[in-house]
Amino acid sequence: MATMRDIRRRIKSVKNTQQITKAMKMVSASKLRKAQGALLSARPYAERMRDVLMRVAAKTDASLHPLLVAREGNRRAYLIVTADRGLCGGFNANLIRKAVLTIREHGTEDPMIIAVGRKGRDYFKRRLFNLVGDFTGLGENISFSHAKTVADAVRELYTHNLVDEVWLVYPHFVNPVTQRHEAVRLLPLQTPESTGKLEAEYVFEPTPEEVLDHLLPRYLNTVVFRALLEAKAGEHGARMAAMDAASSNAEDMIKRLTLIYNRARQASITREISELVAGAEALK
Amino acid sequence: MSSMQVEVVTPERKVVSRECKMVSARAVDGDIGILPRHIPLVTVLAPGVVKIKGESDVTTLAVSGGFLEVRPDSRVTILAETAELSNEIDVERARKAKQRAEDRLGKLGNPDVDAIRSEIALRKAMIRLEAAGAKKE
Numbered sequence: 001m002a003t004m005r006d007i008r009r010r011i012k013s014v015k016n017t018q019q020i021t022k023a024m025k026m027v028s029a030s031k032l033r034k035a036q037g038a039l040l041s042a043r044p045y046a047e048r049m050r051d052v053l054m055r056v057a058a059k060t061d062a063s064l065h066p067l068l069v070a071r072e073g074n075r076r077a078y079l080i081v082t083a084d085r086g087l088c089g090g091f092n093a094n095l096i097r098k099a100v101l102t103i104r105e106h107g108t109e110d111p112m113i114i115a116v117g118r119k120g121r122d123y124f125k126r127r128l129f130n131l132v133g134d135f136t137g138l139g140e141n142i143s144f145s146h147a148k149t150v151a152d153a154v155r156e157l158y159t160h161n162l163v164d165e166v167w168l169v170y171p172h173f174v175n176p177v178t179q180r181h182e183a184v185r186l187l188p189l190q191t192p193e194s195t196g197k198l199e200a201e202y203v204f205e206p207t208p209e210e211v212l213d214h215l216l217p218r219y220l221n222t223v224v225f226r227a228l229l230e231a232k233a234g235e236h237g238a239r240m241a242a243m244d245a246a247s248s249n250a251e252d253m254i255k256r257l258t259l260i261y262n263r264a265r266q267a268s269i270t271r272e273i274s275e276l277v278a279g280a281e282a283l284k
Numbered sequence: 285m286s287s288m289q290v291e292v293v294t295p296e297r298k299v300v301s302r303e304c305k306m307v308s309a310r311a312v313d314g315d316i317g318i319l320p321r322h323i324p325l326v327t328v329l330a331p332g333v334v335k336i337k338g339e340s341d342v343t344t345l346a347v348s349g350g351f352l353e354v355r356p357d358s359r360v361t362i363l364a365e366t367a368e369l370s371n372e373i374d375v376e377r378a379r380k381a382k383q384r385a386e387d388r389l390g391k392l393g394n395p396d397v398d399a400i401r402s403e404i405a406l407r408k409a410m411i412r413l414e415a416a417g418a419k420k421e
Contacts, residue, residue: 045293144295205327
């Protein structure tokens, strides 16, 4: 009955795998909750920041600021946010595809790549893209200083006039199981649209221009920070979904294998009985 | 007496949200105090101590720079890169950081010493100590 033993072994191994995927799903679920919390608590700051920026932008000739001026040219850098680890379904692959598609759409020749996350870095490194910066192993808790380091690198490229535009490719967190991979222009910055109604007259100290000067780099930091947080939450969401699918696939497989096993077991019993009967018959 | 709502927000969390009678902070061009019914204002904050005075109590924070906004409804928002409440500050650590920064500044001319960074570290430590010390009085 070698086949029966084989099937039994197979079932055991699938069960083991299922245990692992179930555990990973659980871990991802709790990490997701944390990441979502971080995303949520970052929201007030980002919103207020946008409010203030909107008001200042309405007061100043915003187009004069170096971080806002559009430049002619076809040199672009792409900040691509992926996860450090795999086992999260098509999360990383889809992000990379989005990035590559965006680059192709823009027709950028020799794009510069800044990769956040090991998966993205490895991909672009292997394909000999011009990788000008990478940030990996940021860990579970994304702090604002991480975002600052990344944003500083981006700003550096732009202010030293090495690129004309910087784009950000990241997974927008819609809900735990859905991410919308987005490509947005990071630099030159787009100031948020004014909502039209200009409330009261604001006083800006020292001057609107100076406030803007302080505001823009920080605004960039918060945009990057949000992207990192969304990517973190998205990664865990994707992993949770992938592990859930894996667990239920394992369940199906176990069911199927158990059926086959039982069929084989019954066949062997039947055969034994008929052999016994035949033997008894022969003795008569 | 009217009062106003004040919020201190950092990218990572909302640090303070409360009613108060007065907010004082260090703007880049001097200290400012905000009372209820202030005109709408946006100003750049320098690293410094922020004090929020209530009826009888004071919340003190060390802030690493940012913005202060007074809205038309006289709500005050402080957007800070980092903000620490006075009771969260590790005084011992701040003191050591101050000592280290001073030592480093004492050895200027040494190519390993980054004067600007040391200076910033010193300032940060001193602000922390000031914020923490103010609470103990």
